[in-house]
Amino acid sequence: MRSIAIKAPAKINLHLKVFRPCRPDGFHEVRTILQAIALADVVEVTLAREAGLGLTCTDPAVPTDDSNLAIRAAVQFVQAVGYPAIGIGIHIRKGIPMAAGLGGGSADAAATLVGLRTLLAPEMADGQLESIGADLGSDVPFFIRGGTQVGLGRGDMLAPARQPLSERPVVIVKPAGGCSTREVYSRYDRGIGGGDDAPALDDALEALSAGRLEDAVGNDLRPAAIAIVAEVGDAIAALRDCGLSPVEMSGSGSACFGFANSEEQAVAAARALSERFPFARACMTWASGCEVLRE
Numbered sequence: 001m002r003s004i005a006i007k008a009p010a011k012i013n014l015h016l017k018v019f020r021p022c023r024p025d026g027f028h029e030v031r032t033i034l035q036a037i038a039l040a041d042v043v044e045v046t047l048a049r050e051a052g053l054g055l056t057c058t059d060p061a062v063p064t065d066d067s068n069l070a071i072r073a074a075v076q077f078v079q080a081v082g083y084p085a086i087g088i089g090i091h092i093r094k095g096i097p098m099a100a101g102l103g104g105g106s107a108d109a110a111a112t113l114v115g116l117r118t119l120l121a122p123e124m125a126d127g128q129l130e131s132i133g134a135d136l137g138s139d140v141p142f143f144i145r146g147g148t149q150v151g152l153g154r155g156d157m158l159a160p161a162r163q164p165l166s167e168r169p170v171v172i173v174k175p176a177g178g179c180s181t182r183e184v185y186s187r188y189d190r191g192i193g194g195g196d197d198a199p200a201l202d203d204a205l206e207a208l209s210a211g212r213l214e215d216a217v218g219n220d221l222r223p224a225a226i227a228i229v230a231e232v233g234d235a236i237a238a239l240r241d242c243g244l245s246p247v248e249m250s251g252s253g254s255a256c257f258g259f260a261n262s263e264e265q266a267v268a269a270a271r272a273l274s275e276r277f278p279f280a281r282a283c284m285t286w287a288s289g290c291e292v293l294r295e
């Protein structure tokens with residue numbers, strides 16, 4: 001039985017501009033800057049002799065049936081490489097909070113693809129792995145690349161940022177309420193937010209290149225998310241009160257992030273925020289994507 005463990009990092013959207021109305025295919029056109037962070041799940045993939053697919057997870061709230069994106073990733077991979085009678089076991093050690101806009105499910109899917117490629121098809125290029133991933137979710141290709149990427153289309157057409165963000169300490173806070181991505185976009189479509197909440201992508205990229213992170217950060221979906229989970233506004237205010245800057249919501253929420261000037265400041269802020277919020281963690285930004293931990 002061959003086994004592999006993959007680190008599946010979370011992401012934050014430094015910048016997210018969303019165009020309405022949604023496209024005829026039901027997706028919204030977005031302009032985004034995605035940043036990987038060291039907060040992560042660990043996905044263990046084991047090959048078994050008997051055919052079949054099974055998944056276990058340390059978090060009982062995560063579905064273990066074929067709605068789990070890691071299972072769907074394994075099915076797609078096996079179809080792409082043509083190993084119909086293989087046995088695959090997946091175990092997810094969950095570190096990324098769910099329904100947070102941190103892309104946890106997509107990260108697990110990407111980690112599963114990276115693990116299966118290492119075990120079964122090491123010659124497969126990143127491009128092919130990314131196209132298998134794109135069918136599973138808009139963020140999956142990002143987690144194969146990681147670092148700092150610009151996302152166009154529905155967020156899956158990637159290009160590396162001209163100037164990746166240098167390693168920075170960041171604090172992630174998630175309020176008790178989670179945000180359903182579908183519900184946030186639906187409120188947004190009904191006209192909540194989106195004016196100047198995020199700058200134009202070109203301005204954001206120029207600011208990022210010049211090291212003015214505060215002028216790059218913004219999220220059009222924040223007002224719609226706050227209309228659903230009011231504590232998102234509290235989380236943003238609390239991160240600011242800790243002296244963190246810039247501060248913003250990630251993706252469709254409800255997690256928010258704030259940048260610190262030092263690891264000490266990040267750790268102290270996370271400790272203070274954990275008294276008010278169920279999840280508050282200090283971590284560093286992460287310069288790559290899913291990574292093999294051990295074979």
Ligand code: ATP
Binds near residue numbers: 104108179181
């Ligand atoms: P996104 O920002 O990509 O829309 P998210 O980060 O807000 O997603 P996830 O943690 O990916 O949220 O979970 C969203 C839903 O996906 C969950 O409610 C869960 O039912 C489902 N899901 C499927 N696979 C997974 C997985 N491996 N881990 C967590 N949730 C998963």
